[in-house]
Amino acid sequence: MKTTINQVSGHVGQEVTIGAWLGNKRSSGKIAFLQLRDGSGFIQGVVVKSDVGEDIFQKAKSLTQESSVFVTGIVKEDERSPFGYELEVKDLKVIHESVDYPITPKEHGTEFLMDHRHLWLRSNRQHAVMKIRNEIIRATYEFFNTNGFVKVDPPILTGSAPEGTSELFHTKYFDEDAYLSQSGQLYMEAAAMALGKVFSFGPTFRAEKSKTRRHLIEFWMIEPEMAFYEFEDNLVVQEEYVSFIVQSVLKNCRLELTRLGRDTSVLETIKAPFPRVHYDDAIKFLHEKGFTDIKWGDDLGAPHETAIAESYDKPVFITHYPTAIKPFYMQPDPEREDVVLCADLIAPEGYGEIIGGSERIHDLDLLKQRLDQHQLDPEAYKWYTELRQYGSVPHSGFGLGLERTVAWLSGVEHVRESIPFPRLLNRLYP
Incomplete structure (x- = not known):
């Protein structure tokens, strides 16, 4: 079922697919955390290697900032998140890989940000x-x-x-x-x-x-x-x-x-x-x-x-x-x-x-x-x-x-x- 991030509260426990961009990510040997946005909101996608297999996990780990994806997963409630929900990722399809996105998570000057x-x-x-x-x-x-x-x-x-x-x-x-x-x-x-x-x-x-x-x-x-x-x-x-x-x-x-x-x-x-x-x-x-x-x-x-x-x-x-x-x-x-x-x-x-x-x-x-x-x-x-x-x-x-x-x-x-x-x-x- 396709949905948007701002609608996931109505799909707790269900499998959904969201079209999104990757804002940021962090990963270890067995789990990856994807910060996803789709315009309607922001949600964290959790990719567990043992659940998705080697191919999807490596795809998640290699995602670059602002790449666009279709993410399929189970909506879970998460009290630690300001949004209140996260996505337990089951599948990941890359739509377009972003290369050398200029605005990185580091600090940038105002003029640079205004130019971009x-x-x-x-x-x-x-x-x-x-x-x-x-x-x-x-x-x-x-x-x-x-x-x-x-x-x-x-x-x-x-x-x-x-x-x-x-x-x-x-x-x-x-x-x-x-x-x-x-x-x-x-x-x-x-x-x-x-x-x-x-x-x-x-x-x-x-x-x-x-x-x-x-x-x-x-x-x-x-x-x-x-x-x-x-x-x-x-x-x-x-x-x-x-x-x-x-x-x-x-x-x-x-x-x-x-x-x-x-x-x-x-x-x-x-x-x-x-x-x-x-x-x-x-x-x-x-x-x-x-x-x-x-x-x-x-x-x-x-x-x-x-x-x-x-x-x-x-x-x-x-x-x-x-x-x-x-x-x-x-x-x-x-x-x-x-x-x-x-x-x-x-x-x-x-x-x-x-x-x-x-x-x-x-x-x-x-x-x-x-x-x-x-x-x-x-x-x-x-x-x-x-x-x-x-x-x-x-x-x-x-x-x-x-x-x-x-x-x-x-x-x-x-x-x-x-x-x-x-x-x-x-x-x-x-």
Whole structure:
């Protein structure tokens, strides 16, 4: 009976055949231990010479790393294994012999591993990170579908930019200028006016020349937008969504978290509601902590965000940033025009901002005024202003960066491990 490693729990005591690759092996004169993987999981195959005979035992002993095989054996429960099962091998057929596999069990430098990312993905660690990424995506669809959102796909090629064009990739769209999207938000606002509550999930691009562990050139964003939702409503959706994906990862990726050595106790506490810190109070707090370089009106950098986050065991909202440092579309606080109704959600443990969101301007005259202040072409945004001309309503939305969230939940240090093929400032290969 053919099966996969993640299904062997249903075949204890039965003989099964699994198509797999050899990750590693060790052997003595009478027994060989094969570390096998098939994409769905990892299992140890035990080959006993007296059970299989000389030919199969020698075949097992001579297997090279990453050779592909069909392994037939009896599924046994094994309390010593983190997976809980092992395979008592009865037969072994080599599909393809791998020669001189470059990523050996020894230590390799980061650049070497990045050059071989197409193969590095096969490792236990990278497999675990990708499974956690997949679970976050699965849970995202479950959360929004369950809560009445409609998935809408905004364009990747755009003629304008929600936050200016300084960090966008420019291209020619026949005889027009175009840009790779840095956010689908503006289009999602249009979709929300048609469908009420919507979300998108897709790639975004930022030509920011940054080399920090938190930045990628190409990354994936989940961007919900909601008609008739005001600022506080927006924060509630964010904290409920983040709580849901964290608990889903804890429930469905326990083995992967263990393999990564992740301290799950710090994730167990991630449940709504989350604390809120006004930007004014954040600046005061930072001054008290010795960050004398920052003044009111400055944007917060990574060290500032980390210092604030360290005071909490949950993600924390920093709200009401100065109007002058935020994009044109954010709704001013009705009681203070110098700040806007926005919030960044900062993850614990130094992982930084994972969500940026705000209530959007819904007054036509104010939006035109803000476009003028930001020196943006009103013709390019004509369709966007028309959303305020025909049945405008209060509305809000946010964007969650998938890779930073994956890095946080996985406990990996750098976002380059949280996406299958990272695009970094100096990396377009493989």
